[in-house]
Amino acid sequence: MTTLAGHCHCGAIRVSLDTALTAAELPLRACQCTFCRRHNGLTTSDPAGHAHFEAAPGAVTRYRFGQGNTDFLVCAECGVYVGATTETPEGLTAVINVRGVDLDGFDGRTPEPMIYDDEAPAERLARRAARWTPAVVVEAQPTS
Numbered sequence: 001m002t003t004l005a006g007h008c009h010c011g012a013i014r015v016s017l018d019t020a021l022t023a024a025e026l027p028l029r030a031c032q033c034t035f036c037r038r039h040n041g042l043t044t045s046d047p048a049g050h051a052h053f054e055a056a057p058g059a060v061t062r063y064r065f066g067q068g069n070t071d072f073l074v075c076a077e078c079g080v081y082v083g084a085t086t087e088t089p090e091g092l093t094a095v096i097n098v099r100g101v102d103l104d105g106f107d108g109r110t111p112e113p114m115i116y117d118d119e120a121p122a123e124r125l126a127r128r129a130a131r132w133t134p135a136v137v138v139e140a141q142p143t144s
């Protein structure tokens with residue numbers, strides 16, 4: 001198991017992926033949804049791995065649109081899109097925005113374009129349960 005780690009531009013959100021795969025073996029996807037295109041997002045996931053998001057107090061903004069079942073995690077400080085999470089029957093799953101958190105080892109890869117516009121909500125959840133990474137999001141509480 002290796003850990004790939006990165007963070008948003010300002011460092012308020014830290015992201016890690018525990019995986020048995022190398023960066024070269026992990027998928028690299030260019031989601032073609034209207035949000036990801038605007039961010040030029042490139043995502044990865046490993047259903048056998050574990051994703052960990054750790055945020056400073058108040059650093060996570062959750063953005064939803066479309067079917068409304070996905071939280072796009074954006075840093076409230078620097079505006080970087082770091083990844084997305086969905087609650088599935090098997091638990092919280094995530095993709096990591098490789099470009100947003102500057103995850104090592106993906107430079108020079110050609111991403112696979114993904115178009116999910118025609119997916120029904122149930123299909124979408126099933127795909128994510130199968131392909132996204134089991135995840136936790138930890139938000140530090142402000143100390144008073």
Ligand SMILES: [Zn+2]
Nearest residue numbers: 008010075078
């Ligand atoms: Zn940030």
